[in-house]
Amino acid sequence: MPDSLQKxxxxxxxxVERRSGQHMVxxxxxxxxxxxxxxxxxxxxxxxxxxxxxxxxxxxxVLSCHSIWLCASCQTCTARCPNNIDVAKIVDVxxxxxxxxxxxxxxxxxxxxxxxLASVKxxxxxxxxxxxxxxxxRTGRFxxxxxxxxxxIGKGKLSxxxxxxxxxDKVAGIFNRFNEGNHD
Ligand code: SF4
Ligand code: SF4
Numbered sequence: 001m002p003d004s005l006q007k008x009x010x011x012x013x014x015x016v017e018r019r020s021g022q023h024m025v026x027x028x029x030x031x032x033x034x035x036x037x038x039x040x041x042x043x044x045x046x047x048x049x050x051x052x053x054x055x056x057x058x059x060x061x062v063l064s065c066h067s068i069w070l071c072a073s074c075q076t077c078t079a080r081c082p083n084n085i086d087v088a089k090i091v092d093v094x095x096x097x098x099x100x101x102x103x104x105x106x107x108x109x110x111x112x113x114x115x116x117l118a119s120v121k122x123x124x125x126x127x128x129x130x131x132x133x134x135x136x137x138r139t140g141r142f143x144x145x146x147x148x149x150x151x152x153i154g155k156g157k158l159s160x161x162x163x164x165x166x167x168x169d170k171v172a173g174i175f176n177r178f179n180e181g182n183h184d
Pocket of ligand 1: 036037038039040073076088
């Protein structure tokens, strides 16, 4: 928990519940989600504490934590919850809300996500080399892992040119509809 709790912002719990479709008040803090989380060792807030802080309306403490960016969406927490709460989906929603509020406590994770999405929007599917270049441009980590490139290209794991995808314009349409405002 943070050192001191802020005033309970009830709109925070309502918004997270609405956007995730989960009934978070059913969480009774058994800790199963935290016990199974493979990234708990790196988290600043264990996932069960994130659940509790959302219940308590601690918007800033939750949206500014590192854990939501380090989550691998492995779904273990969801599978272990005795109350059938989709905990992984809640973490995903929190990451969206953090982006919208201007928080990106793990900037390299955000940079990778942005590069991934930009590639899919442009080509209709992933172009790995484009993602790698985009990530390096966004983070300034030029030449990171560059030594792996010849091996990957040799094994056909990294194509120089993006593959053409029939219907790429329809994928771009999905992004456009999202940008028009339906973020939930
Ligand atoms: S989905 Fe995220 S929070 Fe849940 S167990 Fe996996 S890494 Fe941990
Ligand atoms: S497993 Fe479910 S009920 Fe238990 S602490 Fe996690 S979210 Fe709450």
